Amino acid sequence: MEIYLPIIMLFVLFLLNVPIAFSLIASSLVYFLFINTSIPVSLVMQRFISSASSFPLLAIPFFIMVGSVMNYSGISRSLLSLADSLIGHKTGGLAHVNVALSTLMGGISGSANADAAMQSKILAPEMTKRGYDLPFTAAITAASSSISPVIPPGINLIIYALLANVSVHEMFIAGYVPAFMMALSLMVTIAIIARRRKYAPSRTEAAPAKERLHYLGKAIPALLIPFGIILGMRFGLFTPTEAGAIAVLLCAIIGLFIYRELKVSHFPAIFKETIQGTSSVMFIIIGAMIFGYYMTLEQIPQNVASALILVTDNKLVLLMLINLLLLIVGMFIEGGAAMIILTPLLLPAVLNLGVNPVHFGIIVIVNIMIGGVTPPFGSMMFTVCSILKVKLVDFVREVLPLLFALLVVLMLLTYSEGLVMFLPNLL
Amino acid sequence: GEKPTDTTKGADVAKTVEPIDINMSLVFTQNELLTQELIKATDKIRERTDGGVNIKVYPGGQLPVYKDNLEQVVNGADWIAVEDLSYLGDYVPDFAALAGPMLYNSYDEYLAMMDTKLVADLTAEVEKKGIKVLNADYMFGFRHMITNKEIKSSADMSGMRIRVPGSQLFISTLTSMGAAPASLPFPETYAGVQQGVVDGLEGSILTMYSTKMYEVAKNMSLTKHFLGTVGLYISPKVWDKFTPEQQQIINEELAAGAISNTTELVKLDSEYTQKLQDLGVKFNEVDSAEFSKLTADVYNQFPAWSDDIRSRIGAELEKIRAAE
Amino acid sequence: MGFLVKNFEEIFASIAISITILMVIINVFLRYGFGFVVPWSEELAVICFIWSVYFGISSCYKHKLHMGVDVVIALLPEKAKIPFNLVVLSFLLVINLILAYLSYDYMMLSNKVSPVMGMSYFTINGVLFLCFSLMTIHTVNFIRSDLKQLFKKQPNTI
Numbered sequence: 001m002e003i004y005l006p007i008i009m010l011f012v013l014f015l016l017n018v019p020i021a022f023s024l025i026a027s028s029l030v031y032f033l034f035i036n037t038s039i040p041v042s043l044v045m046q047r048f049i050s051s052a053s054s055f056p057l058l059a060i061p062f063f064i065m066v067g068s069v070m071n072y073s074g075i076s077r078s079l080l081s082l083a084d085s086l087i088g089h090k091t092g093g094l095a096h097v098n099v100a101l102s103t104l105m106g107g108i109s110g111s112a113n114a115d116a117a118m119q120s121k122i123l124a125p126e127m128t129k130r131g132y133d134l135p136f137t138a139a140i141t142a143a144s145s146s147i148s149p150v151i152p153p154g155i156n157l158i159i160y161a162l163l164a165n166v167s168v169h170e171m172f173i174a175g176y177v178p179a180f181m182m183a184l185s186l187m188v189t190i191a192i193i194a195r196r197r198k199y200a201p202s203r204t205e206a207a208p209a210k211e212r213l214h215y216l217g218k219a220i221p222a223l224l225i226p227f228g229i230i231l232g233m234r235f236g237l238f239t240p241t242e243a244g245a246i247a248v249l250l251c252a253i254i255g256l257f258i259y260r261e262l263k264v265s266h267f268p269a270i271f272k273e274t275i276q277g278t279s280s281v282m283f284i285i286i287g288a289m290i291f292g293y294y295m296t297l298e299q300i301p302q303n304v305a306s307a308l309i310l311v312t313d314n315k316l317v318l319l320m321l322i323n324l325l326l327l328i329v330g331m332f333i334e335g336g337a338a339m340i341i342l343t344p345l346l347l348p349a350v351l352n353l354g355v356n357p358v359h360f361g362i363i364v365i366v367n368i369m370i371g372g373v374t375p376p377f378g379s380m381m382f383t384v385c386s387i388l389k390v391k392l393v394d395f396v397r398e399v400l401p402l403l404f405a406l407l408v409v410l411m412l413l414t415y416s417e418g419l420v421m422f423l424p425n426l427l
Numbered sequence: 428g429e430k431p432t433d434t435t436k437g438a439d440v441a442k443t444v445e446p447i448d449i450n451m452s453l454v455f456t457q458n459e460l461l462t463q464e465l466i467k468a469t470d471k472i473r474e475r476t477d478g479g480v481n482i483k484v485y486p487g488g489q490l491p492v493y494k495d496n497l498e499q500v501v502n503g504a505d506w507i508a509v510e511d512l513s514y515l516g517d518y519v520p521d522f523a524a525l526a527g528p529m530l531y532n533s534y535d536e537y538l539a540m541m542d543t544k545l546v547a548d549l550t551a552e553v554e555k556k557g558i559k560v561l562n563a564d565y566m567f568g569f570r571h572m573i574t575n576k577e578i579k580s581s582a583d584m585s586g587m588r589i590r591v592p593g594s595q596l597f598i599s600t601l602t603s604m605g606a607a608p609a610s611l612p613f614p615e616t617y618a619g620v621q622q623g624v625v626d627g628l629e630g631s632i633l634t635m636y637s638t639k640m641y642e643v644a645k646n647m648s649l650t651k652h653f654l655g656t657v658g659l660y661i662s663p664k665v666w667d668k669f670t671p672e673q674q675q676i677i678n679e680e681l682a683a684g685a686i687s688n689t690t691e692l693v694k695l696d697s698e699y700t701q702k703l704q705d706l707g708v709k710f711n712e713v714d715s716a717e718f719s720k721l722t723a724d725v726y727n728q729f730p731a732w733s734d735d736i737r738s739r740i741g742a743e744l745e746k747i748r749a750a751e
Numbered sequence: 752m753g754f755l756v757k758n759f760e761e762i763f764a765s766i767a768i769s770i771t772i773l774m775v776i777i778n779v780f781l782r783y784g785f786g787f788v789v790p791w792s793e794e795l796a797v798i799c800f801i802w803s804v805y806f807g808i809s810s811c812y813k814h815k816l817h818m819g820v821d822v823v824i825a826l827l828p829e830k831a832k833i834p835f836n837l838v839v840l841s842f843l844l845v846i847n848l849i850l851a852y853l854s855y856d857y858m859m860l861s862n863k864v865s866p867v868m869g870m871s872y873f874t875i876n877g878v879l880f881l882c883f884s885l886m887t888i889h890t891v892n893f894i895r896s897d898l899k900q901l902f903k904k905q906p907n908t909i
């Protein structure tokens with residue numbers, strides 16, 4: 001029983017308002033100091049370094065910095081003015097832009113955390129300026145960031161393909177429909193909420209064509225950034241992680257020499273925002289990795305998974321149970337890690353019951369991503385809340401309807417294989 | 428892979444001897460051959476020691492791997508690290524030379540090398556540094572070039588951006604072969620090859636098949652520039668906790684596992700070559716003599732290695748080849 | 752000089768993250784423009800990232816930017832807030848001290864070198880010791896100012 005002590009302790013520390021990263025680290029320390037002494041305690045510090053030693057993690061500071069530079073250089077404002085002139089007369093317009101951006105630009109960062117961080121910096125200030133509640137903004141930003149990793153070439157799609165021995169191509173193609181459904185479900189929910197709350201449109205009537213053209217002209221340099229990045233990646237100039245650094249450079253050049261709003265004197269603030277935004281997120285990721293170390297050593301996720309498989313041999317019931325398990329695991333462990341641990345355990349059982357492995361992969365990834373937005377733990381939830389300084393209580397209240405929408409999509413994806421497999425089967 | 432019957436059996440023995448739990452950490456994934464063989468071997472060890480030696484296998488880099496893996500062993504954790512010989516180079520530099528480029532022509536040559544006095548001396552030396560080599564006979568295949576272009580000589584490789592793991596030995600070797608090595612994280616490599624960030628990678632037949640690289644790279648040039656092998660390492664302090672009977676069982680089962688691994692590997696090599704050919708992958712032989720000559724200088728680029736290490740390894744190899 | 756001491760973490764983290772970004776950008780240009788690959792660029796970029804992350808963690812701590820779950824504290828009466836906070840701070844002091852000690856121990860164990868550049872892990876692991884030591888000092892400062900406020904407030908409330 002004592003092996004579950006760290007989990008209990010984690011909840012207690014949480015309630016005492018101990019910072020999340022410290023709660024995770026302190027409960028894991030109890031395990032390594034008192035419960036499992038087969039590993040020299042100092043070696044736990046390995047995990048503090050190795051959890052941060054991964055090149056793809058660099059996407060986080062890069063995209064936070066992109067967001068920050070865009071704000072100081074007038075790029076975000078010109079993009080948002082364009083968006084506003086196009087759909088500002090519709091209720092909840094900018095909230096839709098937030099979702100659309102995660103879907104369209106998802107392939108750029110491929111990381112839900114990087115996406116959440118960047119949009120917290122770019123979109124959230126503009127949304128609050130135009131009258132959206134900050135917690136509502138935070139909830140949309142976090143929920144929509146779960147779409148990015150489902151869009152190719154998300155790293156999770158590749159890792160799953162390798163674990164499950166399926167075609168990477170097929171995984172890539174299978175991602176499009178689910179991502180589109182997630183986006184659609186969020187937009188529908190947002191439309192309902194915006195109407196109920198009577199969020200006033202930012203303009204009373206549709207902007208005239210002349211005004212739209214004016215903003216389009218002003219936004220052209222800004223629009224070059226996403227296009228440049230997407231083209232650069234398609235033509236193999238750089239990898240998704242490198243794209244972040246290139247985007248920083250592009251934004252700085254456009255801000256300094258074209259919009260001329262960016263000043264050298266802005267840089268200390270940009271650096272401070274980048275560093276603090278990155279580190280508050282990274283500390284939680286590191287804490288989760290260390291807590292995951294304890295869970296892995298005790299094989300807790302595996303034990304739960306094998307127990308599940310023994311419970312039922314009904315395909316639909318098992319998938320439902322797995323959904324629940326992944327949602328809970330996605331709350332505690334970073335998504336990629338959870339997938340690596342659980343896929344080899346769950347896959348044989350579901351294959352036996354006739355589930356298509358590509359279909360199952362999409363279920364797993366969508367599921368874990370939703371887990372990242374679900375309270376009480378969730379990496380994207382923490383990312384957005386720490387950057388926007390939103391209280392968790394307020395966030396939770398606002399994110400519930402959005403979560404519900406995403407869960408409905410998850411159910412649809414789980415129980416109609418055709419939705420996922422339709423595109424890959426065309427090939 | 429754990430069977431419930433083992434734990435009940437272990438409970439009886441636990442009254443006399445405290446059962447020992449050991450974590451075995453490796454980066455290979457669950458369904459790879461090497462992992463499967465190690466799971467089989469550790470299951471047998473658990474069974475034959477009545478649960479007294481409980482080695483839990485953690486594949487896929489769930490626990491610390493690479494240098495952190497060895498660090499666990501050196502600092503006396505209840506741990507078995509599974510890593511290639513070059514990782515011992517941090518402790519006894521010449522060990523890394525045994526994993527150097529263009530040495531072995533066949534799996535048997537490598538296995539014979541592990542039985543030489545040269546290796547026995549190095550093993551004794553590294554044991555003094557806190558690493559006992561349990562077994563070094565596990566292989567996972569020769570590494571070749573995986574690209575979209577037939578490579579026969581160094582000229583064909585000139586200027587090609589080739590993904591390598593982040594290791595100086597790989598970087599030096601690929602540079603000397605004429606390529607431009609780029610260290611990219613493995614998960615980014617598939618999309619990297621597809622979109623042209625790199626022109627290819629280097630890896631084994633098993634890697635090419637199991638990571639689906641054949642979807643984006645259609646040629647394998649059989650350079651055999653490295654032989655992929657791993658050793659199993661444990662702390663001598665932990666080793667001494669076992670009874671002599673337990674030690675014997677562990678040695679026997681790991682040795683049997685290595686033999687089974689090699690047999691399966693040879694089978695899979697030809698099976699996967701056929702499968703890859705069916706999927707449209709072309710194989711070609713290369714000018715090995717030229718690559719051997721070019722990579723010879725790599726052995727001079729590591730100041731920590733003994734000056735004569737390449738010639739000593741060469742002498743052993745000649746003896747091995749003469750005996751065949 | 753005062754500026755340097757006050758913004759120690761931010762300055763170091765900024766320098767480190769700048770090197771990371773520059774390394775990645777230069778690598779892309781060299782690789783694509785000149786077909787030339789800098790083999791150690793990825794490693795250096797990641798090492799600088801680690802340094803920047805840990806200096807940044809201490810910077811966030813200094814500015815109380817690490818998030819907690821604020822449900823219970825929101826329910827507490829005003830009077831209980833500072834004593835409650837002191838309990839949490841004392842706990843954090845203990846954790847930071849343990850982590851500083853463990854990092855020191857781990858730093859002294861480092862006999863690895865980085866795979867490409869051959870840089871000693873002493874310099875990489877050392878940032879942990881710096882980070883947790885700095886956070887220990889910050890915690891002591893928080894406790895001092897909370898205590899000061901507690902005793903200043905006492906006469907008013909009686």
Ligand code: NA
Pocket residue numbers: 098099101102119140141142144145
């Ligand atoms: Na978004």
Ligand code: NA
Pocket residue numbers: 330331332370371372373374375376377378379
């Ligand atoms: Na969650």
